[in-house]
Structure formats: structure tokens, C-alpha cells
Amino acid sequence: MSSGRVASEAVLAACDRVGRAHEPVTASEVADELGCESRAVADKLADLVEQGRVASKVIGDQRVWWLSGGSEATSVPAETPREDGGRETAHSESDEANCPEADPEEIFRRISDGFYALDDEWRFTHVNERAVELIDYRDEGLIGRNIWEVFEWAADAKLGEEYRTAMETQEPTAFEHYYPEPLSTWYRVYAYPSESGLSVYFQDITDRKERQRRLERSERRYRTLVEHFPNGAVALVDDSLRYQTIGGKPLDIADATATELESQHVRDALPAPLADELAPRYEAALDGDASTFEFEFDESVFRIRTVPVRDEAGDVSAALGMSQDITEQKERERHLRDAKSQFEAATAAGAVGTWEWYVQDDEVVTDATFAEKFGLEPDAAREGVPLDWFIESIHEADRERVEAEIAAAVESGGEYEAEYRVWDADGDLRWVVARGHVECDADGNAVRFPGALTDITERKRAEQKLDEHRKKLQTLFDVLPVGVVVTDGDGHFAEVNDAATELLSIDSQAVETISDYGQYRGRWADTGAPVAPQEWALNRVLRGEKVTQPDVYEIEPAEGEKKIVMVHGMPIRGANAEVTHGVITLTDITARRKYQRQLEESERRYRTLAEHFPNGAVGVFDRDLRYTVAQGSAIGERLPSRAELEGRRMPDVFPEDSAENLEPLFRGAIERGETDSTTAEFGGRTWRVWAAPLRDASGDIFAGLSFAQDITEQVEREACLEETVEKLEASNERLESFASMLAHEIRNPVTIGQIYSKQLTEDDESDAASYVAEALDRIEDMIDVMLVLARGNAAVGKPEPVAVDDAVEVAWEQVDATAAELRLSTDKRLQADPRYLQHLFRNLFENAVEHGGDDVTVTVGELPTGFYVEDDGSGIPDDEIGSVFEPGYTTAAGRGGTGLGLAFVQELTRVYGWDCTVTESESGGARFEFTGVN
Numbered sequence: 001m002s003s004g005r006v007a008s009e010a011v012l013a014a015c016d017r018v019g020r021a022h023e024p025v026t027a028s029e030v031a032d033e034l035g036c037e038s039r040a041v042a043d044k045l046a047d048l049v050e051q052g053r054v055a056s057k058v059i060g061d062q063r064v065w066w067l068s069g070g071s072e073a074t075s076v077p078a079e080t081p082r083e084d085g086g087r088e089t090a091h092s093e094s095d096e097a098n099c100p101e102a103d104p105e106e107i108f109r110r111i112s113d114g115f116y117a118l119d120d121e122w123r124f125t126h127v128n129e130r131a132v133e134l135i136d137y138r139d140e141g142l143i144g145r146n147i148w149e150v151f152e153w154a155a156d157a158k159l160g161e162e163y164r165t166a167m168e169t170q171e172p173t174a175f176e177h178y179y180p181e182p183l184s185t186w187y188r189v190y191a192y193p194s195e196s197g198l199s200v201y202f203q204d205i206t207d208r209k210e211r212q213r214r215l216e217r218s219e220r221r222y223r224t225l226v227e228h229f230p231n232g233a234v235a236l237v238d239d240s241l242r243y244q245t246i247g248g249k250p251l252d253i254a255d256a257t258a259t260e261l262e263s264q265h266v267r268d269a270l271p272a273p274l275a276d277e278l279a280p281r282y283e284a285a286l287d288g289d290a291s292t293f294e295f296e297f298d299e300s301v302f303r304i305r306t307v308p309v310r311d312e313a314g315d316v317s318a319a320l321g322m323s324q325d326i327t328e329q330k331e332r333e334r335h336l337r338d339a340k341s342q343f344e345a346a347t348a349a350g351a352v353g354t355w356e357w358y359v360q361d362d363e364v365v366t367d368a369t370f371a372e373k374f375g376l377e378p379d380a381a382r383e384g385v386p387l388d389w390f391i392e393s394i395h396e397a398d399r400e401r402v403e404a405e406i407a408a409a410v411e412s413g414g415e416y417e418a419e420y421r422v423w424d425a426d427g428d429l430r431w432v433v434a435r436g437h438v439e440c441d442a443d444g445n446a447v448r449f450p451g452a453l454t455d456i457t458e459r460k461r462a463e464q465k466l467d468e469h470r471k472k473l474q475t476l477f478d479v480l481p482v483g484v485v486v487t488d489g490d491g492h493f494a495e496v497n498d499a500a501t502e503l504l505s506i507d508s509q510a511v512e513t514i515s516d517y518g519q520y521r522g523r524w525a526d527t528g529a530p531v532a533p534q535e536w537a538l539n540r541v542l543r544g545e546k547v548t549q550p551d552v553y554e555i556e557p558a559e560g561e562k563k564i565v566m567v568h569g570m571p572i573r574g575a576n577a578e579v580t581h582g583v584i585t586l587t588d589i590t591a592r593r594k595y596q597r598q599l600e601e602s603e604r605r606y607r608t609l610a611e612h613f614p615n616g617a618v619g620v621f622d623r624d625l626r627y628t629v630a631q632g633s634a635i636g637e638r639l640p641s642r643a644e645l646e647g648r649r650m651p652d653v654f655p656e657d658s659a660e661n662l663e664p665l666f667r668g669a670i671e672r673g674e675t676d677s678t679t680a681e682f683g684g685r686t687w688r689v690w691a692a693p694l695r696d697a698s699g700d701i702f703a704g705l706s707f708a709q710d711i712t713e714q715v716e717r718e719a720c721l722e723e724t725v726e727k728l729e730a731s732n733e734r735l736e737s738f739a740s741m742l743a744h745e746i747r748n749p750v751t752i753g754q755i756y757s758k759q760l761t762e763d764d765e766s767d768a769a770s771y772v773a774e775a776l777d778r779i780e781d782m783i784d785v786m787l788v789l790a791r792g793n794a795a796v797g798k799p800e801p802v803a804v805d806d807a808v809e810v811a812w813e814q815v816d817a818t819a820a821e822l823r824l825s826t827d828k829r830l831q832a833d834p835r836y837l838q839h840l841f842r843n844l845f846e847n848a849v850e851h852g853g854d855d856v857t858v859t860v861g862e863l864p865t866g867f868y869v870e871d872d873g874s875g876i877p878d879d880e881i882g883s884v885f886e887p888g889y890t891t892a893a894g895r896g897g898t899g900l901g902l903a904f905v906q907e908l909t910r911v912y913g914w915d916c917t918v919t920e921s922e923s924g925g926a927r928f929e930f931t932g933v934n
Contacts, residue, residue, distance in 0.1 A: 006036055006427065011044045012053065015067055024057075024064035036427065062113060113204070114187075119197040120167075122147050134204060137182055153180060156699065159189070163200075166193040176205065232302070232324035233258075236309070237282050241266045244318065259488060278321070281306040285319035289401070292417055300327045311471070355436070357449040359410060362386050370453050373432060375425045395421035395429065409449070413440045416451065431460035483586035489579050491542055503565065503586055525552040525564050525593065541569035541582040552589070564593045616687070616709035620694065625650045625666050628703070638683055638710060658682050665691045670704040685712045796911050799831040799934075804867060807834060808860050811841035817849040817856070826862035831934045832912060840908055843901035844869045844928060851876075852925060863931060866914065870927035875920055884918060 014033040018025045027045060031038035045065050048054040056065045114131035116124055124142040135151075136142055148155040159177050166173045174190045186206045192199045233248035242265050246258035256269065266282060267275040274295055281291045281304075290307040303326045309318040353370025357363070363384040371381035374393040387406075394402050398420035409416035416436045424430050436451020483500030487493055522531040533539065537547045547569035556562045566589045572581040617632030617639050630645035639645075640653055650666060651659040658680045668674035669691040677690040688711045694703040804826050812822050822845075830837075841860070848858045852873020859870050876884060885906040905928070909916040914930050921927040 006034060006040045006044045008044060008048060008053075010034060011041060011048065012067065015054070015065065024066045026062065026064055030065075037429075040429065114202045115200065116142070117197060117199050118147060118163075120195070122163075124150075125197065131202075134185070134187075134202075135179070135183065162189070163191060163198060166191045167198060169193075170195070232322065235261075235321045235323075237266060237286075237319045237321060239286055239318070241279060241282055243269060259490070278304065278306070282319045282321065285321075286316055288316050290419070294326070294330075294415075295323075300325055301330045302326065309467075353453040355451055355453065357387060357451075358384075359438075359446045359449055364390060372425045373422060373430065373453060373455065375423055375427075393423050395423070397421075409436075409438050410446045413438045413444060413446060416449070419456070430455055431457045483588075485538065485584050485586070487538065487542065487582045489542065489581065491538070491582070494581065500586055503563065503588055522553040522555040525554045528554075537567040537569045538582055538584050541571045541584060542579055544571050544573075544579050546570055547584070562590075563588055564590045613707070614709075616707065619645065619706045619708070621650060621666060621670070621704045621706060623670055625663065625670075625704075627653075632708075634708070634710060638685055639708065654680075654682060662689060662691075665689065666704055666706065669693045669706075670701060673701055679711070680708075685710050686715045687711065796833050796836055796908070799833060799912070801829055802832050802834050802837055804828045804830060804837075804860070807832075807837045808841050811838045811845060812858075814838075814842050815845045815849060817845075817854045819854040820845075820849055821855075821857045823857065823859040826860060826867055828862050828867060828933075836908055840905050841869070843905055847901055848873055848926065856925075863929060866929070866931040866933035868927060868929045870921035870923075871925040872921065872923035873925040875925050876918065881918055 011030060011034070014030045015025055018029050018033050027038040027042040030045070031041045034041065045054055045056070049056050049065070054065050054067060056063060058064075114134045115126075115128045116131045117126040119125050123144055123146055125144075127136070127142045132142065140150075142150060148160070151159075154160050157177075158175065162173050162175050162177075165171075170193050172190070172192045174188070176186060176188050179185050179187060185204060186209045187202045188205045190201045192201075233246060235243055235247075236245040238244050242263055243261050244263075246261050261269050266279050269275075270278065274297075277293060277295065281293065284291055285306040285308045288308050290305065292303060292305040295302050295304055302323050304321060304323045306319055306321050308316040309320050311317045353367055353373055355364055355366045355370050358365070364381070364387050365384045366376075366381040368378035368382070371378040374381075374390050376385065376389060376393070391399060391403060402418055402420050405416065405418045414437065416438065417433065419431065419433045421429050421431055433454050433456050434451055435454075436449055438446045439448040439450070441447050481499055483503045484495070484497045485493060485500050486495040522536075523529060524531060531553055537551045540547060547567065551567045553565050553567065554562055555565055566587045567584055569582065569584040571579045572583060574580040613632035613634075615633060617630060617635050619627050619631075620629040621627050626647065626649045627645045628647075630642050632639070635642055635645070645653060651663060653659075654662065661678060661680050665676055665678050668676060670693060673693045673695075675690070675692040677688060680687050680689055687708050690707040692705050693701045694705050696702050805824055808822070808824055845858055848856050848869075848871035852871045857872045859868075861868050861870075885902050906916055909930060912934075913932065915932045917929050917931075919927050919929065
């Protein structure tokens, strides 16, 4: 691929072919069309924008260009700066027809990175071709589908969290996210919310992630190169002319080590003659100009070169000085200069091309290699051409500097050396270094300027790549969430990133020597013993030890709570195998340790439960239904042993009929997340088996959990109970049938007796007739009571509104106690059968007279949700309160008591759904309370 100069018309023609006239294109697309580097195309497109022949716009992180509408004279507004530091192309109303903004879908379709839009219900409304290629791996289409249904894993992942936060806050967000299988790709995602949805732009950064992993290794090679700079030294100087880093072998004239020179001012670190020459050149480098000079010291000659160091924006951030011992080279050059041979000059320079410039005639004669490097015809160059022909091929950014350096060499009559970029015959941009010297006549006038040219493109590219890696590594060092501390061989902190500063409450000036480590206090996290100064990982690293099995400390920063820190360390050695630097990384594992303790405690509880699981066993099984853990009290007795279970599949352990019953249960747990149970027969026993899913922190099922409990005795008891219940129900049915029949048979003669008693005349024995009628009525009441006790709900008619005071008065009239007193204090109405409600009160009144005497006082009063009946009699003994409602219980059996009255009261309250309690009244008598009454 060509990498050099590109003609404007060629770029315009390529834009027209690739963009099909006025459609947006990228520099990479045009470069592919022309077969050259995209950087050269981008530079030429920038020139064409200034000329008004091309328009440009930044969309997301991608710049696009398109041909202006109309003729070349059509005005295309120039680009204007954006707030984010980029450039924006302004448009007038007349430009709208030709501006790609009029068709945003086409713009996004042509963007080489992915873009899609979601509405406020998370449905895809737009997806460009690149997005389809990157994420529609099933080829099912995305438009109209809900993103959480397409990517089920994303709803609970970082992607879902960031998208929902963006929509809730209406603030844009940018983040990096890993798409799992089958994509297995890292993306940089930009999400821009609006009230109607979310616009998402994303880039595949998998390669960048991989480069970051290789960055540290590259930086290590870079540092090794600096520290072992061949035959000289490298020094980095900041804008105040203070040394920041020194590598290689510094000049002995400074009478100081590299470490001692760091942070010193150039004029303080070097002797005055050298400082006076070097300081202005560093200042010039900080202004963007490189320079080279030679310095003699102790019969040796050193070539010192100063160059600017630029950041990613192209701004000068520091100056770099490089010195090399060229004593032997100078001796060779003197020998070659004496020989006056162009061939020897080329050999001395290690050249790929040679030149000879006859200054007075302005005629440059070169070989074919040199001519090709400058894009000239070799035949013409061999005959001789003006110097300007070569100057025109030099890159515009270097041209003025090179001309000045040539003029300076001619004026001084000395040596010449320059590095610059040049367009070769193929249109590629190459880096070269030119070396030569000027020969003068007796009057000191320059007459001949021979020299040689070396192609250093590959070396320059390597240097640029190394510099990019170094900058990226420094950025990574600064933003790493893991603390990193770098020291020199004496233990002085050289670099401390923000994470380490925050974690340890230290700064880069906190330590001068290894002995200062004693100021830090910490304990070993596992034992609680203090950490001695010589035991700190950094101290061990500086003694040459690799700390690959991490140290774990509990430290207490100057501010904040104690932290648990995991430390790794590695020494860095120089050429003589001595430790020159120490590097440690610190990871805050406080939360991890806390979680680990909780996990261990939970594991102990689980083990205890599993080992002592009552009357059964606990097992864990995988997706193949293979037991991985089995424990419990029944293991090895009524169930197979652990050795027989663990490592074997459930269907292979248990009988076929039991396995067929259990397999759907186990698969439902591990495949569908279901929790259920079933019964199974094994070893002549009956077992209740449960199965449930085991989930990890992300909610994914990773195993199944089963419980098995021997329920043989329980099943037998239930069978016995069921048989008893059936017998009891049959007995109840017979009792109810008998009660109904008996009530029917008794009620007939009672009815006849009542009819004939009413026909007795007043002359008859009226007392006897009254007693007979009363006895017959009493028998009828007893029949009602018996039916309620035997038949319950079936004996009671449909409830109707009843006034409590009416029922009370009717019941009181039937009580044979002329001296007794009734106190009524309620006008409550309730839903009941009037006849049975009268029976309830009559039984309570008779119970009060029976135990309280003929002169007892009975009170009927109102409660918030019911009523009460109490007396002032002798009350109910405490040991008999629980028995008063039992059928047959009576203390008046000798006086005709049946023991059914209070049993009837309790049964009637059950039928109506009331609550009935018995307690002691204020006067010491009995109190019956009825609540929950409708």
C-alpha cells in the first residue's frame, strides 16, 4: 500500500466513486480505494475542506466527508470547533439539499462502527449495517424486537443497568462492555437518551483490549531500552529544564549518578560550558525545534541531540536529550574526509544513497537510490539538478527547518546532520537521516557539499509505536483501580498511582529510603501478628524476591476504616542483575474477605445441617444428574453410602422404577429452575424427595439440590389415621341417623300428649295437667338440643334477624326460679334461629340457677362484637372450666341434669361461627362471653 503524497484530484475522484456523489465517506474508505495510508488521505481531505471543495462532520467518534454540491465555486462553510475539541461543519440553508444531515439514516448506514436506536419500550427502531454484522449473530432481524428479549443476559448485566440509568436521568453515558458467547467481543458503547428512546453507538474494541494487555510488556522493553541506551545516555527534561528521567550511561562530566541527576536543573547538574550549550537547545526543543551538536570532553567526542516530545494532541510536553560517544565515528569521518571520496563518505554513513552538491553552481549530483527517495528521475539526478528539486519533496512540516539547517552548514563550513520526512517516487512518506560536510576554498567559501542519506522509516515507526505504548501505559497506570507503587533500588517511591495513594494514604515523597518503611503499621490478615519492616512485600522485592504468592495485610490508613490488602511484587533488574526498581500492586480485598468469612460460616452451617439432616440425606447433583455431594443421617444405612453416591448418576444408583419417578423432578430443578417433591420407594422404605435449583450470584443455575426423608412411619400413621377417620365418620353418620329416627319416634307421642293435655277441663287436676304439659314441652326442647348436638348445621334453620332482649325474656319465663333476678342491658339484634337462641339463653339461665341457687342474679349485657351472660353464683372451679362444655358433664345428675345444656351452647356457637369463652364474673360467678356475632 502506498503511504505518501496523494493528489487532490485523485482524492476527489475516489470520494465520488466510493460515495456515489455527495454521500459521506471515511478516510479509510478513500484510502482503500487509492491504495494508500488513511493518514495521508485525511490530511488531503482537511486541505480540501479549507478550499471549500469538500464538507466534513463528526458523527459519534467518526469523521465523514462528502463532496460539496454544485461546481467547485460552490461555497462550503468551513469546519468550526466543537465543544469536545473536534471540528464541526456549519451549513447554510442552501446546503441542506446536499448535506448528509438531510438523510441521517444514510449517514449512520455508512459509519464503519455500529449504531442502533431504541424506542421508549426498548424496541429496535433503527440498526445500521455494521450493527447488524456485529450483534445480529442469529440473523433473525432486530427491527421491532425488544432488546431484552433478543439479549436475555443483558437485562441484569452492566448493559441493562447503564441503559436504564441513562433513560431515567436523561444523561448520556459511555462505558465498555463484554458481550459473551457467541460474540465474545469487547465494545465501547455510547448511549444518548431522549424522551422517545435511546440512540446507541458502539465500537469493537477487542483489539484495543488485547493491545492493553500487551502494553505492559512493551513498556518494560521500552524502559530496558532507555536504561541500556547503547554507547550513551537518554534524558527527559520538563518545561522548567529539570531532569525527569535519565537512562543509559550518563556523561562522567556531571560527576553524579542518574538517580542524583533526576529532579535537578540542567544548569545545576552540568558544568557551565556544557550547560550553556545544552540549556538553550532544550528550550528550543520545548518550542518544537530539534537540534544536534558535538561536545568534546577528556579526549572524547559526544554528539548530543535534543528533540521535542509531543503528546497525542501534538503539543510539546517535554524535551528529550540523547548523547552518544562518537569518538571512533569522528576518527573515521576524518579519515574519509582526507580521502575526499564520495564512495567512502557513503560507506561511513551506512548510507542508502549519496549526494554531492556543487554549491556555487547549485547543482546536485546523486546516485539512483538517493533520487528515488526524493521522487526524482535517476538519469536527471546523475546529470545534476538544482537543490530546490530535492527541497520540494521534503514534507511541508519539515521543509523550512531542513532549509535552515542546510544554510547553517554552508555558512559555518562544518558538519551537517538532519532527520526529516520525504515523499519518495511511490508517493510514500519516508523518514531519512542525512549526514554530510561542507568543503570550502581558501577564502572560506563553500564549494562542495558531499553526503549520504539513510532510510530510518522503520526505526521511526518503531519509536512512535513505542512512544504511543508508553503514553497508553502511563494512562493505564494512572487510572488502574489496582494500586501500583514503583520504587528505585534504594526504596524511594518513584511512581505511585491514585489508587495506591488513596489505599495507603501515601504520596511519592513519603519514603526516602528502605528504612522509612518502619513508619507503616500493619498486621498479617490471617494471624493478626504485626508486620515487621523487613517483611513488607516491597522490602522483599528490593532484596530480589518475587512475591507471586500474595501477602495479605490488614492496614489502618491515616483516615478511614481498616482495610484488607493483597500485595504482589516483582523486582526489576539491570544489566548486572542488580535490582534497580521494585514494583508492587495492591488490591483492596476487604469486601472479598468479608464475603469469604460469611461464605465459610455459611458453608459450616450447611455442612452441619447436611451431616445431621434428620432421618434422611442431602445431595448436590450436576446437569448430568451425577451426585457431587451426599450427606445425612440415613447415608450408609437406609440409603447407599457416600462412596456409592458421589460421582455416580442418580438413575444408575436407584432401581429403575424409582429412578423413572425421580428423573423428571431432578431435571425440572436443574434445567427449568423448578422446586417440587415426590415420593419414592427404596429399600422397603417410603421416601419424600425434594429437588431445587442452586443458583450463583448472577442467578444462573449451576447445580441441583435434593433432599430425601424417610416417611415410612408417617405414611403408616396417616393410613391408620385415615382408617380411624373413616370409622368415625361412619359412626357419626349412624349416630345422626339414630338421633333423627329417635327424635321422630319421640316427637310423635309427645305431640299426641300435648294435644290431649290441652283438652283437659279446668275441673281436672289442673296442677297435674300443668306438670304433664310442662314435661312434654321440656321433652320437645330436649329433642331440639339433641338434634343440634347430633346434626350440627343440618339441624339449624336459616338465620333471621332476632332481638336479643326478646329471646332473653322468653327464655327467662321458662326458668323455674321465682326468687331469681334478671338484669337485661342490651338492645342488640343478631342473625340466628329464634327458637335455638332461646334454648341457648334458657340453658345458661338454668345453669346459673343450678349452681347459684334460686336467688341468683343473672345479667345479660352487650360486648363490642357480641354479648355476655353472667351470674353472681359460686362460679366454676378452675380445674373444671375446660370440661363444662363436654357432653354429659354435669354436677346435678342427682337432680335430673343431663350434661347436654352447655354442650348444646358450644355446638350452637360453632354452627353460627361465634367464639364462646367462659371466665369468672366480677362477683365470683360464671361469665360466658360470645364474640364475632353477626
